[in-house]
Amino acid sequence: MLTNRQGHPVTNNHNVRTVGNRGPITLENYDYLEKISHFDRERIPERVVHARGAGAHGYFEAYGTAGDEPISKYTRANLFQEKGKKTPVFVRFSSVVHGGHSPETLRDPRGFAVKFYTEDGNWDLVGNNLKIFFIRDPLKFPDLVHAFKPDPLTNVQDGERIFDFISQTPEAMHMITFLFSPWGIPANYRQMQGSGVNTYKWVNKEGTGVLVKYHWEPKQGIRNLKQDEAEQVQAKNFNHATQDLYEAIEKGDFPEWELFVQILSDDEHPELDFDPLDPTKLWYKEDFPWVPVGKMVLNKNPEDYFAEVEQVAFGTGVIVDGLDFSDDKLLQGRTFSYSDTQRHRVGTNYLQLPINSPKKHVATNQRGGQMEYRVDKGKSQNPHVNYEPSVLGGLKESKNDGIEHTPRIEGNLVRETIDRRNDYGQAGKTYRRFSEWEKDELIKNLVTTLKPCVQEIQNQMVNHLIQCDKDYGTRLKDGLEKARDKMSSRNSIGGNDADEAVNQAEQMSHPSDPY
Incomplete structure (x- = not known):
């Protein structure tokens, strides 16, 4: 039986109350107001990343x-x-x-x-x-995401923005090698x-x-x-x-x-x-x-x-x-x-929320906040006590069954990157471990995305990838030179799909094991 969120039966879910069947609706349309008010709010903010x-x-x-x-x-x-x-x-x-x-x-x-x-x-x-990931320091995460998100002016994802950031971030060469190969889809x-x-x-x-x-x-x-x-x-x-x-x-x-x-x-x-x-x-x-x-x-x-x-x-x-x-x-x-x-x-x-709640009993001294619908407390906890320590029936600390892990940490507070960066070594190794068809696809995808970029960005990417592997960078350079005269429109990183292609993929060479 259909009800509203108060549990009241809804006997007419097709018509609001009006003055006559042609007249204006009245303010006491509780079922309508509750239904439309909830509908207006039924979307929460989308995840900044991982939305789909x-x-x-x-x-x-x-x-x-x-x-x-x-x-x-x-x-x-x-x-x-x-x-x-x-x-x-x-x-x-x-x-x-x-x-x-x-x-x-x-x-x-x-x-x-x-x-x-x-x-x-x-x-x-x-x-x-x-x-692996693009960066090693969390301070750069917002910049990375901004570069890959659509342009704030045009709202279109732009390969030039992406590689403007990547070309200044040598540590990203390894991740780019994976992302622009078939492993990226x-x-x-x-x-x-x-x-x-x-x-x-x-x-x-x-x-x-x-x-x-x-x-x-x-x-x-x-x-x-x-x-x-x-x-x-x-x-x-x-x-x-x-x-x-x-x-x-x-x-x-x-x-x-x-x-x-x-x-x-x-x-x-x-x-x-x-x-x-x-x-x-x-x-x-x-x-x-x-x-x-x-x-x-x-x-x-x-x-x-x-x-x-x-x-x-x-x-x-x-x-x-x-x-x-x-x-x-x-x-x-x-x-x-x-x-x-x-x-x-x-x-x-x-x-x-049920999807996030642990399956075991939860007992905390935290209270309140928007949309609280239960108090997470001990089964025999004194309801007057929401703090610890207490002799009046409050929660007690849990016992640790094992010895605490206590690694020693010592050093000056600095703003520095790690010593052994080796930004190019594994990117080159991954490239060399790819099958030939994966290398072909990688170069094609990089050329497609880089060819609308300004030449400074193209040159920087070629220089980076030559340091990863000479063949890798040289093939990108040759591909860009061939594409430069043919470029007619800007392309973004994009990618789209169809069911028969999924079946065709069964016939493809087995992917490499670059790990």
Whole structure:
């Protein structure tokens, strides 16, 4: 039976009250006023980045080991300890730069965020499909996003703005190499890798920490699209990835990913030619093996897109005992930004929404705020006491089952970049690891986007890429020289899609393994 939000039955949902059937409506049209007032407010602010998304429920199943070792050697996090232990999860996949109804075929990183509802509270593993990032310092994040967002004057994304920023940012060469290759357009969400991107820590019961990187590997295989295939898909269906995920789950074809970690001792590792905390760098498999620790299965679609996919809120600061942060500057910047934006976008009490609320009982001394609908308090807590410490029946501190991880930190406060930048080495290595058809596609996409740019930007990009790999930069230079006379209009980074192209992609060469 239809009701209004007060629970009152709605007996006529087709006509407002008027003076006669032609007359003006009257102010006491409560059902109409409530319905239209809510409608006027039914959109919350869109995410600044990752606005377009799709999501699903599922579970994570632990292996109980890290390769041949008991996982307890590295972490005391409860969700990993017992073989076969299942933890509920919600996953949100997304594109980054454009708005909530933008095509899912654009050349763009993809978000891969997982919320684990563990017995110890929520853990959010918030990452992307690509395993590295454009920058290493969070101070530059707003500038990066502004450069990739549409022009504030024309509202059109502009390759010249993008490469104006990138050409001044040598550390971005590695990410650009991935983004403009076929890896920049995953064929769908089910056949897409995921990564934590940043370096994190695991901590065991003795309080010893190790550095870790997280990787999701799709059991469905990996598929990417060439630019022309993406454009064919977009011409017919700009929601193809969301539709593909939803329909696969509806018919019982549940997508799965295996979770791997790379483990490294927690020190500076001077033997490496890069800093292991640098998010623009890969830890190559041959040097740091991928160790399987569990698998994830997505087996249930959301019941309501807005309530779950749109209002789900992730944060890199949301970790559980046995997990910790590294000194990665970008990770520490993200850890403030994510939760801050959720309070702005969804509201002060966003953690009381069912999709965000932990599955365990929550007891805090926090009160009030917009849209509070319950008080998170202890089961036997004195209602007069909302502070700690107290002898009057207030909440007590929880006990720590393990020894606190206490890394030593010492140094002068400075504004400096890291010492081992090596901005070009891995970009060149990634280029050389690509298949020939991936290299061809990379050069074609770079030329298409760079050819409308002023020559100074073109020259800077050529110089950067020659330092990455001579063949890489020379091929870009030759391509730009050939295109220069033919250029007739400006092009942006774009990318679009169609269903038959997805089928054609099955016939493509298998993607390289550049990791």
